[in-house]
Amino acid sequence: MKNLALRLFFVLALPLILVIAWWFASDSSTDVYWPPLHTILTTFPDVWTGERLSDDVLPSLLRLLAGYTAAAVVGVALGTVIGSYRRVRAVCEPVLEFLRAVPPPVLVPVIMLFAGIGDTMKIAVIASGCVWPILLNTVEGVRAVDSVMSETARSYGITGSARLRHVVLRSASPQIFAGLRQALSIGIILMVISEMFAASNGLGFTIVQFQRNFAIPDMWTGILLLGLLGFVLSVLFRLVERQVLGWYHGLRDTSRRSS
Amino acid sequence: MLDVRGLKKVYEGSGRRVEAVRDLTFTVDAGELVCLVGPSGCGKTTLLKCMGGLLTPTSGEVLLGGRPVSGPPPGMAFVFQEYGRSLFPWMRVRDNVELPLKQKKLSPSRRRELVADALESVGLTDAAGAYPWQLSGGMQQRVAIARALAYEPDVLLMDEPFAAVDAQTRADLEDLVRGLWQQRGITILFVTHDIDEAVYLGERVLILSTSPTVVQEQLKVDLPAERDQLHTRVAPRFAELRTHVYEQIQAAKRGKAADLEDVKDMKADAPPTH
């Protein structure tokens, strides 16, 4: 019980301080672009309830989910292959690095050529951005499998898919999760970017509309909502991670618990 | 069964070149239990890994049943010296032992039975549900042994498998290994630093020189096949043999073969006693 209260305190303390600081700093602001926080907060419920929730937020979330999942599957699969074979890595790396350095806003037209302008395009844009941290981390994680462990696996004839499933992926999982975590927030960013092109609904689209139409407090509520969304998703993510990486946290915590 | 011919291994990299093994030639017959002793760093682990197909020799070759070993052959189990790192920290003890069995076509119930038996024989039934890192060093090592036993191998390569367990457990495990060997007729290559253990366990003791390594001596252990902790270890012949091995290792460390008159007769290539 006491533990829970302490955790809650840690989660809330800093955000509260920041919000209070913001509140007072912006209280008397007359600048159109810096509306007072209380204006933003009173606008919030008006903007993000009712139809907007189902018409803009939900489609955005679904696209995010689809793009993220696609990126996770592709990133882990490709990363495992690239990480396991030095030659494949040598062949693929330049091309991948090349593609990775192309800014998504200029990549969007190209993706549009392949994927049209519908949800497929947006999902592709999200996936194309999320895939990099997952891919890179998977490659590194797979490359770093402990030599004694991989020898153990080899000597017991644990090869092929069993080796992949039981040894390589598990051993790389801490690093893969680091990548997945990174990708989550990149996904949200790309969700917004993708909705800046050829969209007619979505969270990103709405925010950009607000911005263009000088509905500045509304725009700020959008930014806040994105932050909240990111926060909620990361909490969910942490739950999953705790589940999957339970062994890892247990292992790493043993010494720390005592200090 | 296992033929090692002119094996040589040179490690290179990160600014260091080590000729770990210079020239090893010997044979392990099918169903034989050979113990390997030698000074620390002489290349025992290297040799074992080459025999297990985990390391490619710089030159020379290893033959298993007449065919060159190029990768880990099926039906072979390996107990690593670095037992801690050879267990998968993301799996509970039970799953660690079971994993290699999944590669064999066994019914789940048979698998469970094998796992339970193996864990029991090393005295770890209680720890089946724990993660390896929740166990003590000796317990981890016993998990690694249990994994090898459950695998029911034809060839068993063990690299200092009892280094971290207490004297009593060690004695029990020694008897366990000898018992299994006698029942199942498996071929065992056993690396140890404990000379008494080498003599007690082995049908033959292979003494390696310091690095760059050659075979310093091969010693037939002419003790009766039926051995037990109480009587064998106090037998006069046992004492002679262990003194001989000890002197050979000392000699190996000094860098030359021991030239001791009183043990000459021991080098006789008498047929194994069993």
Added chain:
Amino acid sequence: MLDVRGLKKVYEGSGRRVEAVRDLTFTVDAGELVCLVGPSGCGKTTLLKCMGGLLTPTSGEVLLGGRPVSGPPPGMAFVFQEYGRSLFPWMRVRDNVELPLKQKKLSPSRRRELVADALESVGLTDAAGAYPWQLSGGMQQRVAIARALAYEPDVLLMDEPFAAVDAQTRADLEDLVRGLWQQRGITILFVTHDIDEAVYLGERVLILSTSPTVVQEQLKVDLPAERDQLHTRVAPRFAELRTHVYEQIQAAKRGKAADLEDVKDMKADAPPTH
């Protein structure tokens, strides 16, 4: 010097609750060399980590020079059972040994000297420039020992430090440790599974019961202070003592104190021989 009072340690987490140590009370005097034996998994490592301030006991306390230990005290060196993982793979052997010295205010030349001496005394002068993962298991373990020796500690906690080295090296290292202990008067707590080693090295042998652990017996080793590998090990008293310890461990594993008439006299609290 080192007081352990009512020490209890319970591990909890990942669905497992283990009462590793139930109630330990004993004292190690300043400048004493105490050996610790006990069945595998009985809590020796746990105890050592608590004494070294690396683990907080569930209850009870450890006092060093009268003051409770809350973190690793200065002037203490630890040799870990998991020697492989306790070396830093990103540093060469030399740097691994030197690192703790950097925390002490020493001149670089003195540091280099200490490192060179320590590496020489474990026979690893040649390997100074290698990475730990380029070494054999026994060599790695010796690096860990060298690191502790170079540190010139007042209190030395060693957890099965010779498990991976060959018999000859082991004997040399045993003499090294006893030599250092006699010269410098450091306090040493030494965990081992080798009963001969415990008796040969220690002034006192502490025998632990199986988990949940209590002190099964404390045994004064009334051998002369000057010991050597050749003569001490064949002394009749040595044989008596080792047999006694062996029986106690067997008894501990069976879960109760041995009740052997013929060794009763050994429990006498005779003053230490040195």
Added chain:
Amino acid sequence: MKAETALLGTAGFAGFLVLCEAVPRTGILSEDYFPPVTRIADALVTELGDQAFWTALGDTLTGWALGLAIAVTAGILAGVLIAVTPYLREATASTIEFLRPIPSVALIPLAVLLYGTELQSVLLLVVYASFWQVLIQTLYGVQDVDPVADETARSYGLGTWARVRHVLWPTALPYIMTGVRLAAAVALILAVTAELVIGAPGLGRRIAVAQSSQAVPDMYALVVVTGVLGLLINVGARTVERRALAWHQSVRGEVAV
């Protein structure tokens, strides 16, 4: 082996180019919107001959390098500080998770408002986006310290700073290197995007001009330039990594069998 890697890499890239040439040539995509490589190459040659192009390249690289340097330094410092200070991690976790997904593109009006279309605007966006990459990787890396290694360090009385330097840092380094490589690419992306949207001088602005003029090959030529930049940056990062991580399993593994 280095030569082999380079050779394989070149081969892979050549394959990619052939594919890009073939797709429009065979009519799978319209040549007008996805010009074949040869036409892009033509445009690229013209670009390379233009003095203004090099100025733009310099501007972009300045924004990128400065932004990346700031982000990496800040990310690592913050990450290590958060990791070693008791409770700081818990106290900042929620705020980090809140700020991180706020898209830098949504900050554009803010950046313009604060710094106009000058370099600082680009820097703000670049730093904001790449900082998180480094920070998160650092946090994960720091968590990966082997408990036995850490106990060893503690038992030998290594202080906080010494432990950070000798234990924590080498353990986290592989993660941080990945973070830096991610951040380098993200920084480049944002430098270009910021120029594209805000109109700060640089390659991005040239891309914007080419886009709005329907000069498709020119636009692709510039995109290729950013891609090649990313490629070079990665080669650099890899070289640093090989030196810094010679001991690491991932690098070691390539030396052995």
Added chain:
Amino acid sequence: GSSNSSDSAGDTAADGTTTVKVGIIPILDVAPVYLGQKKGFYKKRGLKLELTPAQGGAAIVPGVLNNEFQFGFSNTTSLLVAQSKKVPVKVVANGVASTAEEGADFMGTTVKKGSPIKSPKQLEGKKVAVNSLNNICDTSIKESVRKDGGDASKLKFVEMPFDQMPAALENDDVDAACTPEPALSTVKEAGGTAIAASFYDVDPNLTVAMYFTSQQYAKQNPELVKKFQEATAESLEYADSHPDEVREIVATYTKIPPTLLEKLTLPHWPAEPNRASIERLAELAKQDGQLKEDPDLDALLP
């Protein structure tokens, strides 16, 4: 913190010329200021222009408000919206206007080659690409549909940059697009046709975009603003009457391929904004719900 730019009134050099920064979009429409700069219309009034290209109003309006730019270029609808939201913007000069020639406007609502859509009315239920939703493009296209007797509320608008519209039409991602030059010519190149001149449909003389500054700047620097106004008016007039020079100058700041440049329909550059057309646009915008309140045109226009 809004105005931390050092050059709050533009930099005045020793010889009395003041440098002003103008945020523009690097498109055909702003050719007159480039031309005027080249011809010295600004210089002779003591102004030196620094033309800074930006992607769109999103960056230009805040830039002008915080005095990063002294002047900016923006389309009329955006300015109307800004004004109605009390964003302190002030128009200083005309930007660009519809050509007032039926069938030869610089913007067309286009469809791809062979499209079954022949008239605006047929756009009902179809997807139309616009560069920015709820802006001048959709307002005017709706007007075209209404004039053709269709139901404007049945259109579906999709947002994408002008330069991607030709490809989107080609791929059938959209059925029609709001294409100003040079996208218009690109579509026509590919065989597409314009089914309406929507700007023209709103008003033959529709003021499409204008140059503006912030109210604060206008108040503090009336002299400078006046000079900019005069010079821009002169430039607009000059550009209107010298199309060849316009094509020449466009090649310097855009990358429009020369072959395409020849074919471009140039817009009309009247010296003054056409108040009636702006009122009409405001009316339509209000009718379509883009404007919530009536903009104060007196405050907005010069």
